[in-house]
Each structure stands twice: as C-alpha cells, then as structure tokens.
Amino acid sequence: MTAQPIFVDQAVDKLAEDLALSELDSATTDSSPSGSSSSKSKAGAKAKSKQYERLQALKNTFYEQYASQYGHDRWYNSLLPALLAQTRYSALINRFADSSLLPEVLGSVQGDLERVDYVSVPCLTVKTTVPEGGATEKKKEPLPFPSPSKDMNNLTNYYLLDAASVLATEALDIEPGHVVLDMCSAPGGKSVALCQRLFTGGTKQTSILHCNEISPERRKRLRNVLKDYLPAPLVEISPQGGESVKVTGFDATKSHTFVPEFYDRVMIDAPCSSERHLLHDISKAEESGNFTILDEFLKWTPGHSKTMAARQVQLVLRGLEALCYGGTLLYATCSLSDVENDGVIAQVLKELKKRQKKGKDTFACEVLKFKKKRFPIGEKTKYGWICLPDMSDGWGPLFFAVLSKTELDEDE
Numbered sequence: 265m266t267a268q269p270i271f272v273d274q275a276v277d278k279l280a281e282d283l284a285l286s287e288l289d290s291a292t293t294d295s296s297p298s299g300s301s302s303s304k305s306k307a308g309a310k311a312k313s314k315q316y317e318r319l320q321a322l323k324n325t326f327y328e329q330y331a332s333q334y335g336h337d338r339w340y341n342s343l344l345p346a347l348l349a350q351t352r353y354s355a356l357i358n359r360f361a362d363s364s365l366l367p368e369v370l371g372s373v374q375g376d377l378e379r380v381d382y383v384s385v386p387c388l389t390v391k392t393t394v395p396e397g398g399a400t401e402k403k404k405e406p407l408p409f410p411s412p413s414k415d416m417n418n419l420t421n422y423y424l425l426d427a428a429s430v431l432a433t434e435a436l437d438i439e440p441g442h443v444v445l446d447m448c449s450a451p452g453g454k455s456v457a458l459c460q461r462l463f464t465g466g467t468k469q470t471s472i473l474h475c476n477e478i479s480p481e482r483r484k485r486l487r488n489v490l491k492d493y494l495p496a497p498l499v500e501i502s503p504q505g506g507e508s509v510k511v512t513g514f515d516a517t518k519s520h521t522f523v524p525e526f527y528d529r530v531m532i533d534a535p536c537s538s539e540r541h542l543l544h545d546i547s548k549a550e551e552s553g554n555f556t557i558l559d560e561f562l563k564w565t566p567g568h569s570k571t572m573a574a575r576q577v578q579l580v581l582r583g584l585e586a587l588c589y590g591g592t593l594l595y596a597t598c599s600l601s602d603v604e605n606d607g608v609i610a611q612v613l614k615e616l617k618k619r620q621k622k623g624k625d626t627f628a629c630e631v632l633k634f635k636k637k638r639f640p641i642g643e644k645t646k647y648g649w650i651c652l653p654d655m656s657d658g659w660g661p662l663f664f665a666v667l668s669k670t671e672l673d674e675d676e
C-alpha cells in the first residue's frame with residue numbers, strides 16, 4: 265500500500281464512522297413499528313454484512329501498516345499467526361506467601377512445568393509446542409494454571425503474567441535498598457515482580473516503592489493487588505501498613521509531580537496501542553458477530569501510534585527528571601509499533617539535546633546495550649530489546665529500553 269498517510273488516516277476515520285453509523289442504522293431499522301419482521305431481519309442482515317465488510321477494510325489497513333514495518337512475509341506468515349494464538353502466562357511465585365502448599369496446587373497443572381530460567385525471580389511456565397517462526401493455529405484452551413489462592417496470612421501465592429514482562433523488570437537490576445518509582449503501575453503485575461527483589465535480603469529496610477496510577481478504578485485494583493501480594497507491614501494501605509510501598513494518583517506526564525533526582529530506579533510501563541489485545545478483540549467479534557466489543561479497535565487509525573508516542577515521550581522526560589544521577593530508567597510497552605518503541609527513545613534523546621543546547625537541562629542520558637546472553641528470548645532493536653511471540657516462545661509483545669542518567673558533558 266502506497267497511499268499517503270494523511271489519506272489513509274481520513275479513509276480509516278470514515279470507515280470507523282461508517283461502522284458506528286451502520287450500528288445505529290440496524291438499531292433504528294429493528295425498532296421501526298411499521299416494518300414487517302422479515303424486512304426487519306433482512307435489513308438487520310444487510311447492516312451486519314456491511315459492518316463486516318467495513319471491519320475487513322479497517323483490519324486490512326491495520327495489517328498492511330504492520331506488514332510494512334515487519335516485512336510482508338514475517339507479518340503474515342509468522343508474527344500475525346503468533347499474535348492471534350492464545351496468550352501465554354507464567355506464574356510468578358510470590359516469595360512473601362507460604363509456598364508449602366504450592367506442590368499440591370500446581371500438581372493439577374496439565375503439562376510439564378518448567379522454571380523460566382532467564383529471570384532471577386521464581387517464575388514457572390508450562391512447556392508448550394509453539395514452533396519457532398510462529399504458531400499456526402488458534403487454540404482456545406483454559407489457562408494452564410489454576411487461579412491463584414491465599415495462604416494463612418491472606419497472601420496470594422502467585423501472579424499470572426507474560427514471562428517477557430518479568431524479563432523487562434529484570435533489566436532494571438533492582439536491589440534491596442533501592443528507592444523505586446513505578447510511574448504507570450496498575451494493575452500491578454510488574455510492581456509485584458519488582459518487589460520480589462526489592463524487599464528480599466540485604467538492606468531491604470531502606471527499600472521504597474512508589475506506585476503511581478492515574479485512573480481511579482485501576483488504582484483501586486492496584487491497591488488490592490499490593491495488599492494481596494505484599495506483607496502488611498510494607499504497604500501503607502494495609503491495617504498495620506508501613507511506609508515502604510505507597511500509591512499515588514498523579515498524571516505522570518506533568519512536570520514537578522515527582523521529587524526530582526530522588527529515585528534510584530524508575531519504571532515506565534507506558535500506556536500503548538496494545539495491538540495484540542486489538543487483534544484478539546477482532547477475532548472475538550468475528551466469531552460472535554458482536555461488533556460492540558470493537559470500541560477500542562474502532563478508535564485505531566494509522567496515526568494512533570504517533571499520538572501515543574507524544575504522551576510516552578512526556579512520561580520518559582518526567583521519569584528522567586525524577587531519577588538520580590547514575591540511576592536507571594526502564595521504558596516498556598506491549599506495542600508492536602516502532603513509533604512507540606525505539607521512536608520514543610529517539611525523540612527523548614533529541615529533546616534532551618535541544619534542551620542542553622538552550623542550557624535548560626543539567627543532565628544527559630545514555631542508552632544501555634543488551635546482550636543475547638542476558639536475554640535469551642527476544643531481539644535487539646536500535647535502542648532496546650523486543651520480545652515478539654513468533655521468535656520468543658509465544659511471549660510478548662514486550663519492548664523495553666534502559667536509560668541511565670548522567671552528568672552533562674560540559675564540552676558538548
């Protein structure tokens with residue numbers, strides 16, 4: 265497809281509008297008091313088929329955008345089938361919960377359990393047969409793990425999440441004693457993963473985690489997760505709550521929100537296009553004929569990632585301001601789009617250079633390099649690392665990059 269992006273944008277906006285309108289058409293046709301039931305059902309069927317056609321057109325535009333980024337062959341033959349396959353989960357074992365009942369609980373798992381051996385925190389998965397180069401069939405199977413349960417202290421035994429998410433948190437090299445900011449925290453899976461290193465062993469008495477989340481509903485969920493997974497004396501919201509883990513509700517894109525140069529580690533698991541979720545929504549809508557679940561997808565345009573990136577750049581700049589010199593910041597997304605991944609880091613570096621030229625900033629940053637030895641799943645990108653399910657045992661998508669904050673080189 266070689267259409268100019270602006271025309272594609274407009275065409276897709278129109279498609280989304282049409283889809284919404286035909287929804288309305290079918291609703292009004294169905295409720296018309298004068299229409300016979302057969303003409304009503306004909307009109308309904310016609311509207312459905314129109315909706316379906318338009319959905320296909322929007323979907324094709326979406327597919328072609330990613331085919332042009334990843335190459336036609338990889339996208340259609342490998343990456344897309346792997347993205348459409350069932351999402352994989354690993355069980356991050358909660359070190360704070362009593363593990364004596366785990367063998368019994370996990371005994372009911374169908375399949376061979378294995379440890380995710382490239383992360384330092386205890387994390388289990390069920391062996392799968394996802395072929396290198398992508399899944400070929402869509403399977404609907406129940407989750408391999410039973411629902412997590414509570415121990416006698418009311419702590420939950422494991423958290424189900426993508427192993428690539430755990431891998432990303434490992435890139436921050438969290439140690440006991442660190443002061444950590446998780447800027448976009450809910451529902452809290454990665455916070456739970458961070459805590460497994462932050463509050464175990466060493467000088468954990470001085471460890472601090474500040475979890476921030478702008479959405480009140482999601483913040484409520486986050487508080488519950490923290491209460492369920494961490495010992496009460498650590499968490500301010502628990503009955504015997506301590507000061508180590510705090511929850512805030514700021515808009516993290518705004519300046520002067522976080523204490524400058526306070527944190528040893530900052531994690532930004534940014535809001536992003538989450539294309540795998542969109543693809544699964546499309547499949548569900550096509551299978552069920554229920555197009556109302558496509559709200560998110562209908563908002564997608566070829567320019568969507570650019571809009572997301574503007575917010576993501578602001579988040580990274582605020583994160584760097586909050587980071588202490590020598591500290592490291594993790595930027596992560598579950599987006600497939602280069603614009604939201606390496607593109608954000610490129611924009612941040614450009615913005616910092618611009619500010620330095622104007623004498624506005626007193627810091628610079630360095631992009632840390634990763635080696636395959638450290639991250640056995642995933643691929644190197646210009647500034648970071650990406651796990652994509654066709655080449656990472658079904659895990660991902662998960663992009664991450666790590667920036668270290670440095671003094672400004674006066675000679676530059």
Ligand SMILES: C[S@@+](CC[C@H](N)C(=O)[O-])C[C@H]1O[C@@H](n2cnc3c(N)ncnc32)[C@H](O)[C@@H]1O
Nearest residue numbers: 448449450451452453454478479515516533535
């Ligand atoms: C990808 S999710 C984070 C997932 C989380 N880290 C986890 O592992 O469970 C991104 C979160 O950022 C929140 N968010 C979006 N914009 C924000 C902002 N300006 N400030 C703070 N949080 C924001 C969203 O509500 C969403 O919960």
